[in-house]
Amino acid sequence: MSKFFSDKYAALTPYVPGEQPKDAQYIKLNTNESPFAPPLSVVQAATAEAGKLQLYSDPECTPLIEHAAKTWQVKKTQVIATNGSDEVLNFAFMAFCDKNHPIVFPDITYGFYSVFAQLNGIPYETIPSKEDFSVDYRQYVGIGKNIVIANPNAPTGLALSRAQIEEIVRSNPDNVVIVDEAYVDFGGESCVPLIDKYDNLLVTQTFSKSRSLAGGRLGVGFGCESLIADLNTLRFSTNPYNVNRMTMAAGCAALCEEEYFREKCADIMRTRAYTTRALKELGFEVLDSKTNFVFAQTDKITGEELYKQLKARGVLVRHFKGGRIENFNRITIGTKEQMDVFLQKVKEILEENEV
Numbered sequence: 001m002s003k004f005f006s007d008k009y010a011a012l013t014p015y016v017p018g019e020q021p022k023d024a025q026y027i028k029l030n031t032n033e034s035p036f037a038p039p040l041s042v043v044q045a046a047t048a049e050a051g052k053l054q055l056y057s058d059p060e061c062t063p064l065i066e067h068a069a070k071t072w073q074v075k076k077t078q079v080i081a082t083n084g085s086d087e088v089l090n091f092a093f094m095a096f097c098d099k100n101h102p103i104v105f106p107d108i109t110y111g112f113y114s115v116f117a118q119l120n121g122i123p124y125e126t127i128p129s130k131e132d133f134s135v136d137y138r139q140y141v142g143i144g145k146n147i148v149i150a151n152p153n154a155p156t157g158l159a160l161s162r163a164q165i166e167e168i169v170r171s172n173p174d175n176v177v178i179v180d181e182a183y184v185d186f187g188g189e190s191c192v193p194l195i196d197k198y199d200n201l202l203v204t205q206t207f208s209k210s211r212s213l214a215g216g217r218l219g220v221g222f223g224c225e226s227l228i229a230d231l232n233t234l235r236f237s238t239n240p241y242n243v244n245r246m247t248m249a250a251g252c253a254a255l256c257e258e259e260y261f262r263e264k265c266a267d268i269m270r271t272r273a274y275t276t277r278a279l280k281e282l283g284f285e286v287l288d289s290k291t292n293f294v295f296a297q298t299d300k301i302t303g304e305e306l307y308k309q310l311k312a313r314g315v316l317v318r319h320f321k322g323g324r325i326e327n328f329n330r331i332t333i334g335t336k337e338q339m340d341v342f343l344q345k346v347k348e349i350l351e352e353n354e355v
């Protein structure tokens with residue numbers, strides 16, 4: 001830390017992204033990226049914009065907002081586009097939370113929420129998930145604080161129903177409820193259809209997972225007109241060109257390829273079922289995932305040891321140190337071929353560990 005670093009950030013612990021080692025070619029099952037490249041039309045749309053990079057991008061994100069409004073069947077004033085959904089989440093923390101408006105979220109969830117709270121000097125509380133790692137939605141009903149819930153949740157993969165989320169939103173009319181739907185396309189129930197009914201509901205989604213654009217950085221937020229206007233106030237006060245030209249074009253093109261992405265999501269859900277079955281046959285406990293990853297543990301080897309031995313064999317998964325999930329690994333669902341390699345390595349490791 002330099003002597004110039006502001007006191008207000010001195011205690012900040014930054015988010016730790018999944019590792020991207022350069023020492024070898026790994027099968028990457030650790031950051032929930034799509035194993036499928038975007039379709040050619042998306043690549044071509046982005047490429048065409050590269051020749052115009054001397055020009056700023058459109059700060060209104062006009063074509064993208066129009067496409068998104070059509071796709072999600074909302075008004076253009078009910079959508080915001082951001083540099084990844086992490087950005088819209090941070091804007092929401094900045095816009096709706098402060099010393100007098102704390103935020104709550106489950107103890108086992110996306111690691112960025114506590115970072116956004118710390119970054120913005122927002123008091124936060126975590127609510128313990130149940131023994132089975134599911135979110136106890138009743139604990140949020142009428143809680144009278146701002147709430148952020150990833151639904152489906154990460155790293156557990158478990159989902160609440162739309163009706164359960166709606167009860168949380170309805171019972172906290174004086175607080176903002178942020179529903180992070182990063183994984184909704186893999187089997188979750190979206191709350192976007194509820195934004196007309198509740199002025200305290202903000203739903204965020206991302207192009208990073210189900211639309212194969214993690215490296216493009218594109219997120220969207222949905223809410224009533226006034227919530228979106230507040231978020232735009234912060235966007236225009238930080239970086240009005242937050243979505244670059246190539247990403248904006250790629251995002252528009254991606255929304256014209258809904259059939260392609262639906263098929264890829266279906267493929268991943270099939271491979272998820274296959275992987276879950278195979279892991280259970282090897283003696284793992286696997287939580288019921290509605291995402292593009294599974295969260296699994298076994299009493300045959302510790303989570304950390306399995307992670308290390310898989311890495312030594314060229315397969316990366318995500319292990320989170322400490323607490324109730326110490327023995328688990330989060331395993332992104334790749335192609336069937338990748339999962340077969342992963343399962344083969346797991347089998348070898350378990351066999352070697354037995355003797």
Ligand SMILES: *Cc1c(COP(=O)(O)O)cnc(C)c1O
Nearest residue numbers: 084085086110150154182206208
């Ligand atoms: C991946 C992820 C995001 C955001 O990803 P971006 O790439 O910034 O859009 C948000 N929430 C959860 C729970 C995620 O797993």
